[in-house]
Structures are given as C-alpha cells and as structure tokens.
Amino acid sequence: MNITQIIEHFSNYTPLNNEEIECLESKLTERKVKRRQFILQEGDVCKHISFVVSGCFKMYKVDTKGTEHNLQFSIENGWIADLGSFHSEKPSELYIEALEASTILQITRPDLILLYTNFPKFDRIFRVLIENAFVSLQKRVLQNISSTAEERYVDFLKTYPSLFNRISNVQIASYIGVTPEFLSKIRKNITSK
Amino acid sequence: MNITQIIEHFSNYTPLNNEEIECLESKLTERKVKRRQFILQEGDVCKHISFVVSGCFKMYKVDTKGTEHNLQFSIENGWIADLGSFHSEKPSELYIEALEASTILQITRPDLILLYTNFPKFDRIFRVLIENAFVSLQKRVLQNISSTAEERYVDFLKTYPSLFNRISNVQIASYIGVTPEFLSKIRKNITSK
DNA sequence: CGAAAATTTGACATGACTCAACTGGAGTGG
DNA sequence: CCACTCCAGTTGAGTCATGTCAAATTTTCG
Numbered sequence: 001m002n003i004t005q006i007i008e009h010f011s012n013y014t015p016l017n018n019e020e021i022e023c024l025e026s027k028l029t030e031r032k033v034k035r036r037q038f039i040l041q042e043g044d045v046c047k048h049i050s051f052v053v054s055g056c057f058k059m060y061k062v063d064t065k066g067t068e069h070n071l072q073f074s075i076e077n078g079w080i081a082d083l084g085s086f087h088s089e090k091p092s093e094l095y096i097e098a099l100e101a102s103t104i105l106q107i108t109r110p111d112l113i114l115l116y117t118n119f120p121k122f123d124r125i126f127r128v129l130i131e132n133a134f135v136s137l138q139k140r141v142l143q144n145i146s147s148t149a150e151e152r153y154v155d156f157l158k159t160y161p162s163l164f165n166r167i168s169n170v171q172i173a174s175y176i177g178v179t180p181e182f183l184s185k186i187r188k189n190i191t192s193k
Numbered sequence: 194m195n196i197t198q199i200i201e202h203f204s205n206y207t208p209l210n211n212e213e214i215e216c217l218e219s220k221l222t223e224r225k226v227k228r229r230q231f232i233l234q235e236g237d238v239c240k241h242i243s244f245v246v247s248g249c250f251k252m253y254k255v256d257t258k259g260t261e262h263n264l265q266f267s268i269e270n271g272w273i274a275d276l277g278s279f280h281s282e283k284p285s286e287l288y289i290e291a292l293e294a295s296t297i298l299q300i301t302r303p304d305l306i307l308l309y310t311n312f313p314k315f316d317r318i319f320r321v322l323i324e325n326a327f328v329s330l331q332k333r334v335l336q337n338i339s340s341t342a343e344e345r346y347v348d349f350l351k352t353y354p355s356l357f358n359r360i361s362n363v364q365i366a367s368y369i370g371v372t373p374e375f376l377s378k379i380r381k382n383i384t385s386k
Numbered sequence: 387c388g389a390a391a392a393t394t395t396g397a398c399a400t401g402a403c404t405c406a407a408c409t410g411g412a413g414t415g416g
Numbered sequence: 417c418c419a420c421t422c423c424a425g426t427t428g429a430g431t432c433a434t435g436t437c438a439a440a441t442t443t444t445c446g
Contacts, residue, residue, distance in 0.1 A: 127316050362424075
C-alpha cells in the first residue's frame with residue numbers, strides 16, 4: 001500500500017510526525033475498484049470515508065422517477081463518503097460509483113474516532129478540510145438559486161477544468177441540475193457565439 | 194454578558210471544563226443589533242463568527258440585477274458568518290442582516306485560533322458543528338437540482354417549522370430560489386388541494 | 387465487431403419569471 | 417386618532433427557460 005500520496009495531502013494542512021503517520025497507516029485499507037462498481041448503495045450504511053488515490057467517483061441520489069442527481073465528483077486527492085450516513089450510522093439514500101477504474105484508501109468510523117482521540121491534530125485537519133468543502137458547497141447553492149443553467153455550466157467548466165474532458169456531459173448535466181438534452185442545447189448555443 | 198446559552202450549546206457536543214469556559218468567555222464579545230442592521234456587507238472582510246443568542250439573521254448575495262438571494266438564516270443557538278471570507282481574509286460578496294432585533298456573541302479569527310491552539314477540544318467541537326452544517330447543505334443542493342419549486346417550499350416548511358411564522362414569504366422565496374410572485378402562486382395552489 | 391451509452395435535434399408541453407396593477411396590513415408622523 | 421407611506425402579498429397576461437418524448441446519429445468500450 002502506497003500512502004505517500006495521502007501523507008502529502010495531509011501535509012498541505014499540517015505536517016505529520018512519524019507516530020501519526022504510523023497510526024494513520026495502520027487504519028487505512030487499500031481497495032481497487034472497477035469502473036461502474038459501487039462503493040455505497042442506497043439502503044446501506046456508509047461504513048468508510050474514502051481517499052481517492054487514483055480514478056474518479058460520482059455520488060448521487062436516484063429520485064422516484066429513477067433519475068440520477070449527482071451531488072459530488074471526486075478525483076485523485078479528493079475524499080468521498082456520505083458523511084451524514086457515516087456519522088449517524090443510518091442507511092444512506094445515496095450511491096457512490098466509480099466512473100473509472102480507481103484506487104482508494106478507506107477508513108472506518110471506529111478507526112477514525114481512534115485517530116481523532118490519539119491525535120487531536122486530525123480533528124484540526126479534518127475541520128479545515130470540511131470547512132473548505134462547506135464553503136465550496138455554499139457557492140454551489142448560491143449558483144443554483146441565482147443563475148441560469150448556462151451560467152452554471154460555464155461556471156462548472158471554469159471551476160473544474162480537469163473534469164471537463166474526463167466525464168460525460170450526461171454526468172455534468174446531472175450535477176448542474178438540467179436534463180442532458182437541454183445541456184446539449186446550451187452547448188450548441190455557446191459554441192455558436 | 195450571559196454566556197450560559199453558548200456553554201449549553203457547546204455541551205451538546207462535549208462538556209467544557211472551567212478553564213475552557215473561562216478562556217472562551219474572555220474571547221467573546223456581546224453585541225446588540227437592531228432590525229435591518231448589517232453585521233457584514235459586501236466588500237468587507239468577515240472579521241467575526243457570530244453565535245446568535247436571540248433574534249434572527251439572513252445571509253445573502255445581491256446579484257448584478259440587484260436581486261437578493263438568501264444563502265442562510267440563523268436564529269437562537271445558531272451560528273452565522275461568511276466562513277470563506279473569515280478564513281481567507283478576503284472581501285466578502287455577502288451581506289448579513291438582522292431580520293429582528295438580536296443579541297449575538299462574536300469571536301475574531303485570531304481569538305478563535307488561540308482557542309483552537311489552547312484547547313484542541315474546540316477543533317473537535319467545530320469540526321462536528323461544520324460537519325452537520327455540511328450535511329444539511331448537501332441535502333439542500335440535492336433538493337435544488339432534483340425538485341420543483343413547490344417541493345422545495347413544502348420541504349422548507351417541514352425542515353424549518355420555527356421559521357414559517359417568523360419570516361416573510363419574500364425571504365422564503367429568496368431562499369428556495371423562486372420569485373415572490375411565483376411562491377404566492379405555489380401557496381395558492383397548495384391551499385386549494 | 388457489436389451492444390450500450392452518449393449526444394444531438396425537433397416539436398411540443400410546462401415551469402417559472404417579468405411586469406404591472408391592486409389589496410391590505412403595519413408602522414409613523416402630524 | 418387619522419392620513420400616509422411602505423412593504424408584503426396576490427393576481428393575471430404574456431414571455432422565456434427548461435423539461436419531455438421520440439428518433440436519428442455518433443461514440444465508447446467490452
């Protein structure tokens with residue numbers, strides 16, 4: 001198991017000493033996931049939070065009509081989990097599915113709690129991580145309630161340029177909250193400008 | 194300054210000892226705010242996070258057309274701040290305005306950092322606080338991209354029953370992302386069912 | 387290669403916005 | 417206590433944004 005990447009990731013927030021690294025490593029489990037494979041399905045409790053070493057995931061909800069709605073994408077050096085289910089230990093309403101063959105490092109809730117208890121530094125790190133995610137999500141909410149679909153699409157491309165050539169427009173449409181057909185019309189409209 | 198309320202609030206997460214309470218108290222500043230008064234305006238850096246002792250606030254963005262878009266309400270025992278501006282120390286794009294005469298307890302960023310450094314327990318508490326806020330925000334994003342305006346309105350009433358009889362429909366409309374006129378039609382449609 | 391998924395297109399339906407007008411409180415000052 | 421203003425809420429007509437459905441075409445991946 002190669003953990004240099006996650007160590008590097010944490011070091012962007014606070015450097016870890018050997019003891020912390022050792023404890024962290026002992027709690028992580030590496031997992032290889034194939035394209036289209038699920039690491040969480042509706043009805044299951046989200047038992048792990050996952051650090052993406054390589055690959056790409058989407059987390060989404062399926063509504064009563066069977067339509068998927070993408071809540072989040074995660075690529076290398078990102079995290080993915082249904083945090084609500086993970087902490088409450090209640091069944092999730094979400095799916096997490098690999099969009100590419102991927103490698104992840106997983107940690108369970110009991111192990112994460114141990115990590116927090118042994119090294120409060122991890123409380124700090126995850127507080128900052130989640131604060132950043134929270135601020136990004138606030139921007140998204142503001143966009144959703146104040147912008148047109150075209151503006152949301154353009155902003156998506158600007159905010160996540162690395163995803164543009166990596167995921168299909170169907171996935172982007174689901175993320176910004178429009179139908180694939182309408183996104184196609186938006187794209188046509190943009191290129192004709 | 195009465196700090197029993199905020200102590201109580203923190204105790205829901207982890208009990209505080211006397212030393213922690215004393216340090217916390219020394220960093221808090223009480224402030225009385227009149228109805229329609231701002232505690233943050235666009236262009237200013239958000240210098241404090243505020244705990245609401247009593248009253249009600251809205252945080253919103255004003256778009257290029259001058260329309261307000263409500264990102265968040267906060268009432269008694271809630272928190273309010275532009276966390277992005279607060280941490281980056283860059284000018285905010287948001288306004289925070291009192292909807293009622295209110296009392297708040299404020300803490301600055303340097304003081305909060307001191308608190309974190311002296312007592313890692315506060316890292317833990319704020320991590321959990323922000324995790325909960327994050328999960329709520331995720332639900333809101335999912336609603337925004339998957340539901341009709343009527344569904345969002347009904348869900349708002351169910352999720353925040355205490356706000357229903359406390360803020361105007363104009364404010365609710367701005368929060369769920371529709372015009373006040375259209376919300377009026379939604380309400381008419383609901384009552385006729 | 388072959389099947390499944392992604393993308394595009396068009397006709398039509400519906401959701402939601404705009405604008406303007408009107409109504410009815412809730413303050414406010416004389 | 418009245419007249420006044422201001423703001424919230426409602427209504428309707430017209431318009432624009434976006435969804436639905438079906439079909440044709442292209443791309444992707446096993």
